[in-house]
Amino acid sequence: MSHNLLEGKRGIIFGALNDMSIAWKVAEKAVEEGATITLSNTPVAVRMGDTAKLGEKLNAEILPADATNVEDLEMVFTKSMEILGGKIDFVLHSIGMSPNVRKKRTYDDLNYDMLSKTLDISSVSFHKMLQVAKKMDAIEQGGSILALTYIASQRVFYGYNDMADAKALLESITRSFGYIYGREKGVRVNTISQSPTMTTAGSGVKGMEDLMDFSERMAPLGNANANDCADYCIVMFSDLTRKVTMQNLFNDGGFSSMGMSLQAMKQYSNGLDEFKDPSL
Template sequence: MNGLLKGKRALIMGVADKHSIAWGIAQAMHRAGARLAFTFQHEPKGRIERNVRKLLSELGNPEDFPLIACDVASDDDIENAFRISAEALGGLDTLVHAIAYANREDLNRPFSEISRDGYKMAMEISAYSLNAVARVAAPLMEQAGGGSIMTLTYNAAEKAVPGYSAMAPAKAALEAGVRYLAVELGPRKIRVNAISAGPVRTLSASAVKGITLLRRWTETASPLRANVTLEDIGNTAVFLASDMSRMVTGNTIFVDSGTSVLGSQVAALPTPDADAG
């Protein structure tokens, strides 16, 4: 994929550490020749900023990668981050939104007991934030003759997955948002898609009870019998950012070893040959 994104300028939102899906995407886009800027979530101890600065030195001279604090709950932060990154990169062609948050207790309690505030919080940070960033990205992408916006989702938007509680309706709203934004922004040549990833061990995923089981299940029962890697997700993100996906918009693309097509766990049963043995 060398050179597939040459000339493209991308803003990556959501790197927390080296396990982050956003970091897998950043590495793949960098290999494909894109110029990158990053936002990070500011927190009092500055841990995320330190992590991201360290990671950037793996890509090259950290000064070549604008890095801006941005909390997606703040419209001022968002305006500021897009202005600085577009100035530094000379425009914007691609946006990666890999951000989600729900209180740990709202992920783990029964669905009917999710608190009102916890539900709102998950919705605001994990779903509404795509609207908030797309609104600011769109005029910049229009100036560039079009662009590609992508977000990260999970199949709990469509199917009930134990342990996903408050995040499930947020992902359903996010996927609906992808379709509505695609329809609205398509005439301006801006494409909007979601990548629905299989379970990956990340900081956020550690709050989901059962992630280990989900990964084991993917290994044994998914059509491809393997867990997805950051590289697998990153490569699909490169496709979505590139002109190869010129006519792809409004979609949720599954990078999940095929798990989402299973109607039951029957694939995990021994084959007749194995039975005979």
């Protein structure tokens, strides 16, 4: 059901690869809510993924670009304003990748060149995006810019590796740039900390299925899926949240506030029973 929350608004969605992508769901929901958008992803992702199908479905032009390259980002904002007919009202940064995770390098055996790539792709690209947009004055007054993060930025989760460092930096950039952008241009900058979600990128994290099961048992409302995240993004893009900025907003069914749930406690106790010596 559409509520026309984004009627007349213009947006750019970075990172829609296939229908497993959160960015894909956000793009669909944004258009459903009345927005017109452009889509951007790396040239390789556009060739190898299904972005073209999404563009055709949503009547959205695709702008292949490397989000770590300032000139590419300048092109995306320039062409998006030309295509959409004005300044941009909302942007989604749904970009993240760790070569160390892909190569199964553990956190105590990182390749530092790969770490630099992780940080550049997953977080510094957000700073570049914000800086380019601000210098170009490409975002409408009161506009909303979002990036997707995960609670591993604040707590240790086995297997999340150097992506945890990237997400911590991403959230810091949100606060630091959010202050400047809000003060000078009235633009909102926030992150949404999503439940573990089985996207193409998420599937590369070691133990992802077990992590999803654990958080499902811990969270009183269960895991938030990609559609839930899309709904939250739409609200954050809308005028309903025009005074919300510099925040890390949890969309995780309550997981982030939990210590131990009853269901998880029972599972833990059952597991202990298997190892108890009946002779004791």
